[in-house]
Amino acid sequence: MRPIKALALDVDGVLTDDGFWIGVDGTLQKRFSMRDRTGILRAIKSGMKIGLISGDSTFEGIAILRNYARSLGIEDLWVGCQDKAAALSEFASRYGLLLEEVAFMGDDTIDAPGLSIVGLPAAPSNAHPDALAEAKIVMQNPGGSGAVRELIDSIIKG
Numbered sequence: 001m002r003p004i005k006a007l008a009l010d011v012d013g014v015l016t017d018d019g020f021w022i023g024v025d026g027t028l029q030k031r032f033s034m035r036d037r038t039g040i041l042r043a044i045k046s047g048m049k050i051g052l053i054s055g056d057s058t059f060e061g062i063a064i065l066r067n068y069a070r071s072l073g074i075e076d077l078w079v080g081c082q083d084k085a086a087a088l089s090e091f092a093s094r095y096g097l098l099l100e101e102v103a104f105m106g107d108d109t110i111d112a113p114g115l116s117i118v119g120l121p122a123a124p125s126n127a128h129p130d131a132l133a134e135a136k137i138v139m140q141n142p143g144g145s146g147a148v149r150e151l152i153d154s155i156i157k158g
Contacts, residue, residue: 004120004155005101006049008076008091009148010084011065012056013107014124017144028060031144032068039149040072046156051076051091053084055110084114105151106131107143122151 012018015036021029040050050072054065057080069077076094078087084106092099100119106112107127115121115134123135124147132138137154139147 002098002101002119003158004048004103005097006051006091006095006103007043007152007155008051008053008088008102008104008114008118010104010106010108010111011052011054012061013127013143014105015052015068015144015148017142018107019144028058028064030061030064033144033146033148035146036144036148037072039152040074042156043152044073048152048155049076049091049095049097050074051078051087053078053081053087053091053104053114055081055084082110084111085117088114088118103151103155105139105148106134120155 015032016030052069062079081087092102099117102118103120104114104118105122106115107124109130112130112134121135122137123131124139124143126142139150141147141150
């Protein structure tokens with residue numbers, strides 16, 4: 001297996017616990033894990049390319065994701081994405097990488113085609129059975145609660 005040089009992450013259910021809050025004024029909010037954030041910063045510092053691929057196409061969801069990515073310095077972002085395999089191919093191509101040099105963590109049926117084409121397909125412990133079936137590595141932690149950090153630590157340690 002080639003070394004992993006890039007990591008793509010689904011958002012809802014991977015970086016978040018797949019829940020959201022709607023305020024009385026109609027505003028949408030999502031919760032992200034600081035442990036995962038620290039892991040992502042560690043991965044970036046190690047030279048790993050990071051991409052975020054979200055199927056969320058709501059105005060608020062896109063704004064939240066763009067703010068999150070900006071706060072981490074992540075420029076590779078796909079929002080409202082229904083074809084995650086195509087996004088992963090584009091992400092790898094952007095950096096001249098083979099798909100086997102890319103890890104992807106997804107948690108649901110929409111992520112399964114993307115999981116099937118990368119070198120290291122991963123899923124949080126609470127992922128849908130379709131994602132778990134494609135994952136070569138299943139985290140002990142659930143989405144939004146350290147699963148991303150767990151994966152990054154395992155990649156960096158080799």
